[in-house]
Amino acid sequence: MLITVLLILHGLAGVILIGATTHQTIASWKTKSAPSNTFFQSLINTRGATYTNAIVILYILTSIGGGIIYPTYVMDVKGSLTDAQMLSAIGAFELKEHYAIVGLAMLPTYWYLWKKVPPAEHRVTRALNTTVICAMVWTAFLVGHILNNIKGLI
Amino acid sequence: MMSKMFPLAVFTGVFAFVYYACFVFGYTPVRYYPLLGEFTTQDLPRTAGPAMGWFTWIVVGAVAGLVAGLAAMVVPKNIGERLAMGLSWVVPIGVCVWILIVEWHWFVE
Numbered sequence: 001m002l003i004t005v006l007l008i009l010h011g012l013a014g015v016i017l018i019g020a021t022t023h024q025t026i027a028s029w030k031t032k033s034a035p036s037n038t039f040f041q042s043l044i045n046t047r048g049a050t051y052t053n054a055i056v057i058l059y060i061l062t063s064i065g066g067g068i069i070y071p072t073y074v075m076d077v078k079g080s081l082t083d084a085q086m087l088s089a090i091g092a093f094e095l096k097e098h099y100a101i102v103g104l105a106m107l108p109t110y111w112y113l114w115k116k117v118p119p120a121e122h123r124v125t126r127a128l129n130t131t132v133i134c135a136m137v138w139t140a141f142l143v144g145h146i147l148n149n150i151k152g153l154i
Numbered sequence: 155m156m157s158k159m160f161p162l163a164v165f166t167g168v169f170a171f172v173y174y175a176c177f178v179f180g181y182t183p184v185r186y187y188p189l190l191g192e193f194t195t196q197d198l199p200r201t202a203g204p205a206m207g208w209f210t211w212i213v214v215g216a217v218a219g220l221v222a223g224l225a226a227m228v229v230p231k232n233i234g235e236r237l238a239m240g241l242s243w244v245v246p247i248g249v250c251v252w253i254l255i256v257e258w259h260w261f262v263e
Contacts, residue, residue, distance in 0.1 A: 067208075067209070070206070070208065071186070071188030071206065072188070074188055074204050074206055075188050075189060075203065075204065078204070079204075087260050087261075087263050088260060088261050090260055091257050091258075091259075091260020091261050092260075094257045094260065095253060095254070095257055097208060098173075098174060098177070098253045098257075099250060099253065101170070101173050101211075101212055101215070102170045102173075102174075102246050102249050102250055102253075103246075104169075104212075105165070105166045105167075105169035105170040105173070105215070105216075105219065105246065106166050106170070106242070106243075106246050108162045108165055108166060109159065109162045109163050109165075109166045109238075109242040112158060112159055112162050113159075113242070116158070117159070122239055125239045125240075125242060125243065128243040129242055129243050132243055132246055132247060132250075
């Protein structure tokens with residue numbers, strides 16, 4: 001029961017993280033100011049820097065949550081996937097677990113670039129760091145969601 | 155302004171690289187056995203259930219990154235600043251490509 005609750009909280013934190021990193025990534029590639037008359041213009045005009053602390057905290061909390069439920073995956077899910085010969089699903093989780101840690105390692109530089117470097121400086125580096133973290137979050141979320149669906153079918 | 159960027163970028167790169175190198179080369183001095191709920195330095199028999207090295211690799215990677223980051227603080231600012239911007243994303247992306255290459259066998263077997 002506790003693991004189920006943690007899994008749901010882990011997933012919900014992932015949803016918020018996806019929204020925040022996607023908004024920030026779009027904002028980070030913005031090259032010039034534009035009026036926010038349409039939905040897409042509003043999306044692009046998001047103030048990216050305001051998301052930084054929330055993303056760092058959410059990323060760490062989501063990683064801790066993932067670490068707590070990971071042993072359950074190893075004991076209950078991985079064995080089922082092996083028995084069912086679903087090697088691609090196991091491989092996808094391997095990518096998720098490793099990419100998540102690479103993203104974790106990037107958080108200090110990511111935070112520094114958004115909070116300590118003036119906005120007009122090193123825009124491409126900031127955007128690249130943000131985009132990589134965003135890609136990690138999307139990969140981790142999609143793999144986790146798909147695996148959760150697969151386990152429900154076995 | 156950028157004096158702290160180089161040590162942080164070194165931390166990022168070394169953490170990511172050492173973490174995955176531990177996995178690839180099987181460096182797992184401490185294993186976690188979820189069935190027993192125990193951390194141990196010993197290689198337990200199969201009856202103990204699956205062993206996990208993930209937590210160890212994270213700690214080893216983070217400690218290596220921390221040590222390297224502290225060491226990077228002595229690098230002259232003018233050299234460090236030039237390297238930091240590229241280092242902050244090139245190494246993580248490189249490690250991601252390495253991960254994809256190593257794990258690719260799962261998708262073709």
